[in-house]
Amino acid sequence: MCGLAGMLLPEPSLGIGPMQALARRMGDALLHRGPDDSGVWADEAAGIALAHRRLSILDLSPLGHQPMTSADGRYVMAYNGEVYNFAGLRAELEPLGHAFSGHSDTEVLLAAILQWGLDETLQRCNGMFAIALWDREQRCLWLARDRVGKKPLYYGWAGDTLVFGSELKALWQHPEFDNDIDRDALTLLLRLDYIPAPHSIHQRCFKMMPGRILRLDAATVAAGPSAHRPEQAQRPFWDARARMQAALAAPFRGGIDEAEQQLDALLRDAVGLRMVADVPVGVFLSGGTDSSLVAALMQAQSNQPVHSFSIGFSGSHHDEAPLARELAAHLGCDHTELYVSGADALAVVPQLPAMFDEPFADASQVPTALVARLARQGVTVALSGDGGDELFFGYMRYVRALRNWQMLGRVPAPLRRWLGARAGRQGEASRTGGMAALLAETGARGIGDVYRNRISRWRDPAAAVPGAQLAGSFYDLADPLHGAGTPADAMMLADFTTYLPDDLLCKVDRTSMAVSLEARAPLLDWRVAEFAWSLPLAFKRQGDTSKVLLKRVLGRYVPPSMVHRPKRGFGAPVGDWLRGDLRPWADELLDPGRLQREGVFSAAAIQPLWQQFLGGERKWHTHLWNVLMFQAWQAHWRAVRAEVQGS
Structure with a gap:
């Protein structure tokens, strides 16, 4: 289990030093996902950089370090997850001439891609994963997510650069990631309590859908998000x-x-x-x-x-x-x-x-x-x-x-x-x-x-x-x-x-x-x-x-x-919390003046529910909780972005 991040530029415009430093900063935002090791790989001429944070689960030695390069040098991969049947895949690959220096599933996954290609490899894999794979020969980036969607993977544009990572906090580290709130996606949060893929809370930013593969290259990046339709671009392997x-x-x-x-x-x-x-x-x-x-x-x-x-x-x-x-x-x-x-x-x-x-x-x-x-x-x-x-x-x-x-x-x-x-x-x-x-x-x-x-x-x-x-x-x-x-x-x-x-x-x-x-x-x-x-x-x-x-x-x-x-159910007494200890917190976040200043929610739609709830007239706690979660998130996001832009 790990965290990955990276960027792909439409054309080489950063030196190797700045690319590595920015990729490392993006990766370090995922320290919690991988406290045991970190790595950065970049190709200045290709405009690609990969970062990885490692939580060591299989092969605790340095032989499991990522980003990892394939034996022939063609592929470089940053990978989050586990391929549970890696031992069986390795047993198939060894008679075909593949040799392994360690016993990590990452090394097996790269050898399998060399042998069978990405699509067939993913169909053979039984696991949970998010993958960023750079193909040096074709000069393209592949993103992939496991069948069920166990591991997350976001991608989007920061200025004219494509950025990607296991969590949004990695993308936020790019100084040009000024993508505002996607108001249409916010309606999904209010309806469902979450924002389903391929949508994300940000404009110009998407989630990989489960069981999908996405190919990106410099031309795709240069075309920008207006030309990107994730439902068509992300093709299923399952x-x-x-x-x-x-x-x-x-x-x-x-x-x-x-x-x-x-x-x-x-x-x-x-x-x-x-x-x-x-x-x-x-x-x-x-x-x-x-x-x-x-x-x-x-x-x-x-x-x-x-x-x-x-x-x-x-x-x-x-x-x-x-x-x-x-x-x-x-x-x-x-x-x-x-x-x-x-x-x-x-x-x-x-x-x-x-x-x-x-x-x-x-x-x-x-x-x-x-x-x-x-x-x-x-x-x-x-x-x-x-x-x-x-x-x-x-x-x-x-x-x-x-x-x-x-x-x-x-x-x-x-x-x-x-x-x-x-x-x-x-x-x-x-x-x-x-x-x-x-x-x-x-x-x-x-x-x-x-x-x-x-x-x-x-x-x-x-x-x-x-x-x-x-x-x-x-x-x-x-x-x-x-x-x-x-x-x-x-x-x-x-x-x-x-x-x-x-x-x-x-x-x-x-x-x-x-x-x-x-x-x-x-x-x-x-x-x-x-x-x-x-x-x-x-x-x-x-x-x-x-x-x-x-x-x-x-x-x-x-x-x-x-x-x-x-x-x-494995729930929480939200109604009791909002009427009790969380009342001051909720009052501040739902203040009509604040809602009006921030301009995201209609105070006329929110305030009556809050007052009716406090008066015991309606059980509006589910409506209010997703509004409150957005309000708290928005404050956090703005604080992080201010820190990034000020550094």
Whole structure:
């Protein structure tokens, strides 16, 4: 796990010294992602520079140093992530004449690119990664991101220079990165609590989408962002929708017992691959189905007690720590738990803008940051249970959306259109639940529209951002699967391609890397995903039981009392915070005069919600939290830019 950064100029215009110094400055902004080593490589004539910060996980020796050059000198690479099947790839490459000086996956990855090319290599890789690869022969830069989007990668223009990096804070270090706020992208934050790829909070700046490759050269850079269309320029080497459609076209034909056996074998292998490291490895354990299954599969393949970590919340009725403690004792894990108070949680809030250098408003970021900090005291790598809900129908919102979609099917189309037109005039009132929320779905064209209504915070976010137009996302598709599969499949695909990488995996990446901890998610092994997509819904939900097949596999390792437990979210009491200790902080950030001076939000749209919330009239805390997260981020961003420009 590491951090990378760099730049590509449209023509050579900087000396080697200034190029190296600027690249190093960009890389050093990612110190938290890689405290163990750093490196810079530059080619003055080509106008390219790469920087790397290393968190040593495999091959702790200097032989794993990056940026790394291929054996023949053609490629130079800065790489963030892990290729879990690197040993198998190395075993294929050695008989083909490739020799290795160390045992890092970086060296194997470069040899594989030499042998098979970038596309085929990435298709052969089982891992999480973000890659910047300079081809000296073709004089072009390749950027790539793993299938699921576990590792982040941003790129954009600073003046006429292309800059890229694992986090925005690296791009900010370029003195010409004066890119203002993208108001259209901000509407996505208000709707979803995050900004999905390829959008970013900045104009002239983009995210790599999961499973994509991008080719850039001097001509591309010179053409500038106005000529760049990321949805077309970033081409897939693995496409989730196409792979789900293929899985649905060739469904699993066996019974549930056979499916249970196959899933157990797949998960054992996925977990085993992710336990390979030259540093201590542990597991985040909440006591829920997904993390419990990961912990059980780890312990089943370990000769030593697995390190497990959980946090509890003092005075909370949602405390899962006792469940995690009980399960860890049954498995024989070396368990560590920490009880935190409301004050402990609130102390994290001021750190969020620096931790998430793009505004991010999933409030579970706070407990996730706390458990990552706890785990880092004992291990350098921690496995998580992310992905189970999106692959195995784990969310109650899926059930509610299906229920509403079925109800709407009984309403005559003309009446639905009339009701939908009325609902469109409700604005944020449709967020308050009851009949208003149901009316908001009457104009739905398909399950995608119903589901978007279920997950949206602000219904009309553009009304709160003067001059903005609502930016589109995968959730705007009436049918995300384009006619294939069921409405249930369509909702899971939408979350897999958007909510999972841009919310859940972003949250885990930033909070874990803030403390130099690598997080791995075995349930998101691409083989597990494609197998899950081939399964009928009856293997995922039966009656009131969700994630049926995952629970059957878990039942092989723990007693039934530890399998069938109610789902609990990993959230935070934001409403209580805003009425309590965070009230002065929120008052300052939401001050009407401040909002008017800054000119980003409409005070007329924000202030009534704040006053109604304080008066107990509405539960507007979700609307307000994403506004507050932006406001806090904006203050941090302006302070960083002032420091860069003043240095």
